[in-house]
Amino acid sequence: MPYSPERKDETRRKIIRSAARLFNRRGFSDVTIDEIMGAAGLTHGGFYRHFNSKNELFAEAVRRFLRKEKPEPWEKNQPNCRETGRPIASFIVDAYLSRDHLHDGAGSCPLIGLPSDVARSGKAVKAAYRELAQSMIRGFEIDLNGSREQALVVLALCVGGMVLARAVGDQVLADELRDTVHKHVFMTAGWGNGPSC
């Protein structure tokens, strides 16, 4: 048979990617293994050669956001922002609070796409979520004069603002939340009050 180990790993990555996008959009419980495998170009019978359960796949899908190779469209910073001398974290916040991210259900950061699903899941899934949160906290900390407290505040603001903006189902209120949070983050961080890119 022409199945090399790399081929299996490639298939596994395709399944995780497919699962991450579907979970993000429709939640853990409402997505079926058949759909995940179908979107990966496979059939659902082969699933259990890669994962022991649907829950195990969930943890991998959350973790993927850290390890993934290609950034989502909303993560790409505008080129004209690169020469402003602003710290990297400020561009991450720009992207995180962008309208593109708000509407990118499938490619969303799991922190805002799956918070209640994760809160109801097992330890492995929560550990993956925590890894992601800590990674962002460390990233913010650097451009916040090493202040972990400020980094936690910025993360809570970004997550809270976007989670609310997604759930209120009102474009005007959603934009108001994004803009206000963005302004407040930049003010408390001392990044100037440069408007969104």
Next chain:
Amino acid sequence: MPYSPERKDETRRKIIRSAARLFNRRGFSDVTIDEIMGAAGLTHGGFYRHFNSKNELFAEAVRRFLRKEKPEPWEKNQPNCRETGRPIASFIVDAYLSRDHLHDGAGSCPLIGLPSDVARSGKAVKAAYRELAQSMIRGFEIDLNGSREQALVVLALCVGGMVLARAVGDQVLADELRDTVHKHVFMTAGWGNGPSC
């Protein structure tokens, strides 16, 4: 038959209360109509005399948090806090960011218990969620010198901090998030930095 209209309304309220608590803990999709009716002391066959669908009940369950008569345990402020001269909103923030609220899955505010479920639901459910958010924004605004911007920031901080604390699955990090957000809210609100009640 001894069934008065008030009796029917009483039953309806019991169903909504039961649903709200179960949805909060385990999410919309994983809770069955049979469980909801069972917890209300009924059987699942009678459900459709009260609601047209499970989704319709979901909207009512989210809305309930506003209309409900009795506050949850975590919403009750400590008596010794009443004579400090602090504004009402500051006590609401205390309760919202409390460890009791963090661990009260069933009696939680839906804003932090069901954000991703609501984001994936229909317009009626989102409208109920928005009502709740706007009610809190108005409440904060009063004790924030009428600043809507500050009210939005406080709401985003409270929701973001608690959503993260619930999902990271780590007591230490969860407490750090709650404490840090609490401190920052009190600082920016100018409520003094009185520690949690």
Next chain:
DNA sequence: GTCTATATCTCGATAGAC
């Protein structure tokens, strides 16, 4: 208005051919 009973469907997981 609430019950028991059931129709219809779909899911996660497994079995076994290739």
Next chain:
DNA sequence: GTCTATCGAGATATAGAC
């Protein structure tokens, strides 16, 4: 390693007695 086929469980919603 991936396929087709299926098991067994449990879901929403409906039917009809009382």
